[in-house]
Amino acid sequence: MDKLRKTYDIEVTWRAYPLQPDVPEHGLPMARLLEEKGLLITPEQATVNLKATAQSLGLPFGEGQMIYNSRLAQEIGLWAQDCGRVHQFHDAAFKAYFVDDRNLADNAVILDLVAFAGLDVEQAEEVIASRSYADAVDRDWAKAxxxxxxxxxxxxxxxxxxxxxxxxxxxxxxxxxxxxxxxx
Structure with missing residues (x-):
């Protein structure tokens, strides 16, 4: 007898997490961040480890020599969630950051990702200018x-x-x- 399969709707809600919140908008070389945190690993070792993890999950990964502040991307990510395009935006942001080594604190980079995700660039510019999702990110960070x-x-x-x-x-x-x- 075949087993009956039930289907369930699962709602995924993205939340912002403070990934290196003290990194300046222009970024930091990974070597400096590792040194500041007192971690006894070279940037090359860190990259090899990250690449191995990504490869085991079937994900691409770049050289990752820089660490960038992701706060702006988190704000736009929450806006993208409200617009129903969160997965598209996050996929683009992850590729930009982890594969292409693009600075997610740069407005032009974020607006490129917004367009790629099929979101309204003019609305995104307003969200960035007003920082209208800053409080939502603060609440998510507090929850974290x-x-x-x-x-x-x-x-x-x-x-x-x-x-x-x-x-x-x-x-x-x-x-x-x-x-x-x-x-x-």
């Missing part, structure tokens, strides 16, 4: 501190938490486990 988040991504579903980039089967197992709890 409250939840003691230590890494991005962190996934929450029900009372489950999954930290770090994981392969799809790991996420699938989390969903199945939570759905199993709900069905009891």
């Amino acid at each position: 501190r409250e939840l003691e988040l230590v890494a991005a991504p962190t996934f929450f579903m029900g009372d489950q938490r999954l930290v770090g980039a994981k392969p799809y089967p790991v996420l699938e197992k989390m969903v199945a486990g939570v759905l199993g709890q709900v069905q009891r």
Whole structure:
């Protein structure tokens, strides 16, 4: 007898996380950031580790020699979520940052990503000028501190938490486990 499959609608909500919030808008070389944090790893080792993780997940990864402030991208990301294009924007932002080494604190870069994601560039310019999503990012950052988040991504579903980039089967197992709890 074939097992009946149920389908579920899962709503994904993106939240801003303070990724290196003290990095200036023009960015920092990764070597300097590692040194400032007192980490005993070379930029080359860090890049090799990040590339290996990305490769294991089937994701591209560039050389990553610079670290940029992502605050503006987070604000526009929350706006993109309200516009129903959050996944398109985040996909473009991740590629720009992690593959193409583009500065997400640069308005021109953000507006390129907005256009690529199919969002209205003039509206995005207004959002940037008014910083109308700054308070929403502040609230997300406060929530991240409250939840003691230590890494991005962190996934929450029900009372489950999954930290770090994981392969799809790991996420699938989390969903199945939570759905199993709900069905009891």
